[in-house]
Amino acid sequence: MWVRCWRANGSRSLPAGSSSHYNTVIVGAGSAGAVLAARLSEDPARSVCLVEAGPDYLHLDELPPTVRGFDFTDRPYAARKTLSHEWQYTARATDRNLNMPVPRGRMVGGSSSINGVVFLRALRSDLDGWAALGNPGWSYADCLPYYRKLETDCDFLSSEWHGAAGPVPVSRAARENWLPPSEAFYAACTTLGALEAPDFNAPDARGVGPIPTNYHNDIRHSSAIAYLMPARPRSNLEVRGNTVATSLRLEDHRARGVQVLHDGQAEDVEADEVILCAGAIGSPHLLMLSGIGPAAALQAIGIQPLVDLPGVGQHVRDHPFVATLWETTEPGARDRLTGLPWQLMLRTRAGQPDDGWLTMLMSTPRDPNRGRGFMIPSSLMYARSTGSMKLASADPSVTPVLDFNYLSDPSDFEHLRSLARLALEIGHHSAFDGIRAGLRQPTPSDLADDASFEEWIMRTVSTGHHISCTCRMGPPTDATAVVDQAGRVYGVENLRVIDASIMPDCPSVNLNATVLMIAEKLADTYSKSPTASATRSMRSMPVK
Ligand SMILES: Cc1cc2nc3c(=O)[nH]c(=O)nc-3n(C[C@H](O)[C@H](O)[C@H](O)COP(=O)(O)OP(=O)(O)OC[C@H]3O[C@@H](n4cnc5c(N)ncnc54)[C@H](O)[C@@H]3O)c2cc1C
Structure with missing residues (x-):
């Protein structure tokens, strides 16, 4: 059983008069x-x-509630956000999205204090790829001891892959707490052929299963x-x-x-x-x-x-994503919520040959004003397009110019389109029949023909926050x-x-x-x- 022992004595300054x-x-x-x-x-x-x-x-x-944890029950999420805790950059995403907001954490804890608490390790192929690029000390085998050192995995305490004494507690939504859209997502994915993946932090795990998170006892x-x-x-x-x-x-x-x-x-x-x-x-x-x-x-x-x-x-580099949004008749999506609403993910190549993994997360919208619903976002996990940043001024207070240049490589566009189509296929699957009330995004006009669908992708593609x-x-x-x-x-x-x-x-x-x-x-x-x-x-x- 994980026991967290708080030491909150505060930061200490060096003694007065000591050198800086x-x-x-x-x-x-x-x-x-x-x-x-x-x-x-x-x-x-x-x-x-x-x-x-x-x-x-x-x-x-002392932590503001939105930093300490997530609160899905009161005022709209956007209004609750404490913007003074963020750097608010903007970037060109594509020519159809020139001013994409790019938040970064600005407080002790940085982006880990405002992030979505998904706690996934890199795949073996990712890290062996780092080694192959001329960094031989960064292979999967070299990095694994440090992934183990930093965590206490509450679900796999005795596994050879996991740590049992590290500072970060990691856990997954237990099956009995899965929300109805999560159950439907799981059923749809497995019916469509996805493997069951109980632990996405095991090497090379693929398929559908619960997301490991560092959200524990309602604390990020x-x-x-x-x-x-x-x-x-x-x-x-x-x-x-x-x-x-x-x-x-x-x-x-x-x-x-x-x-x-x-x-x-x-x-x-x-x-x-x-x-x-x-x-x-x-x-x-x-x-x-x-x-x-x-x-x-x-x-x-x-x-x-x-x-x-x-x-x-x-x-x-980043993980650009587009999100499909769905109405639901299921009253419990948020009302019955006992933890995080993003519970499951699918890791798949989405019909692409061997170009890398594509991950899809299922989550419910965070803004109660948007009504009941669920979201199936598609994230491109191996984007080939690269962006750039440059200084606008020598004045440190002037933010740099960011050009993320998403989907400029045609294969990125094709992959994201395949993934978005898969998200639509899953959302339309009969497993959702009892709880799906309709598709809100993309709209019928976005789906009118291939060109409209592609335009929707270029217009709505956004940062996965993984710069x-x-x-x-x-x-x-x-x-x-x-x-x-x-x-x-x-x-x-x-x-x-x-x-x-x-x-x-x-x-x-x-x-x-x-x-x-x-x-x-x-x-x-x-x-x-x-x-x-x-x-x-x-x-x-x-x-x-
Ligand atoms: C909204 C959001 C959601 C995310 N969700 C997830 C998620 O669910 N799972 C996941 O794994 N990752 C997620 N990420 C990404 C992940 O949190 C970041 O990649 C990671 O925290 C980056 O760590 P870092 O140390 O590189 O930078 P940061 O954690 O961003 O730390 C940089 C720190 O430097 C400070 N700083 C910058 N410039 C200066 C300066 N000039 N002087 C003094 N201080 C300065 C900043 O204020 C900040 O505190 C998310 C990120 C964001 C923004």
Whole structure:
């Protein structure tokens, strides 16, 4: 039986008058940053400063309800959202969707504090693919011990694949709690030939089954809760909320700390080493502001390039999705809800040959004002299209320009169309006959002919919130690589990036568990190799 033991003594500042020089400064207290702060501060000889742009809540009972858990019973979801906890970016999705909202978490816990708590591991093929791209230490076999270390799987405690003592509790909806649309979804999928998949975190699991989540006892177990709360009493760990890093402090291609803004006041935080954990948008943004990135583009907006790393901000990957929405006669979809409404998923290739997995989640709409219903979204888990980000200005407060460029590769479009058709087939299946009242989206006119259906996809395709690969890990011979296998930035000493941005390719699953795994694995390298430098001097530009 999982027992969570809360340590909520709050963050501690170093004693008054002590230097603001640290061994390690970590920028961003999200999924990765909180893990690293907790693991590195286990060594009492290492002082760690964790800098976070958003607010810090010291105790579980201080957390806003929408951060602590999900509440599907009162006011509309949109109104309940506390937008001050989000970075609100926009991106071009396709030419038919130029201003797609792109939320990211902005608080201690980062995106793990606002996410959908789906807790899936990458597949064996995903991670072996990372190794094949020139990162031999990142195969499935190398990563599995860290997936085990970070979790307590409440359903598979004695399995060889799972952890029984990690900080993140993982569980699945028990069959007796499945909602009627979930039961119908399961029946439809199995009738159509899907295998039963009781554990999607077993290697290579496919078929239909319950989604593993890190939602436990009505609490979203963010990295802030699972990792940081127990570490807060340590005197060698300082957490600075509401503090925005605006630039790196660099001398002779060596990181010396970060410049931050707190209450409108600029300050230098000095450190022997800087770890950027600002996320797949925040980390490349900070690198570029500091002169590390595509040299010509930086020069064009008045930033003196320090290291020409063309891969910074490039190769944006995500899981684009479209959602079919259905009316239901079943009164219980939300009224009978005892936990999360997204309970089951289907992992399938949807008729495509061997191009990767496509995952479909079944969920009920979160907004009570939309009436009763259920949703069958289709997510493209192996998109080939890549997007990009670039700076609009050298001013750190100006958000970067994001172009996600979804479905620009024709095979992506074909796959998503197959998946959307499968979602319609499932929703129309006789298993839903007793509870389906009609299809709300796509509308009859969207379905009038192939062209209308394709137009609906291009207009409604949206972010799966799994932005990654913007500072990719790779060998020195890969001109697009930004960091080496240990997250060390090429051409700058004592600077690492450790977050979703360093993934060599986007795995075919939601990202949170894999970001935690990356942070756990690289935290482990500190006991073995405390220095941080990955040089590729030919890309270094003279400092003027
Ligand atoms: C709405 C939403 C739903 C999602 N649902 C799921 C899901 O169900 N399952 C799943 O596995 N994944 C999900 N994800 C994705 C997953 O949560 C993220 O991929 C993961 O949390 C990213 O971790 P990270 O450490 O890279 O970045 P983040 O967790 O985003 O952390 C970055 C942190 O850096 C801070 N920061 C950025 N810039 C600065 C700066 N200049 N100065 C100081 N601090 C800064 C940010 O405020 C933030 O706290 C979701 C994401 C979102 C946004």
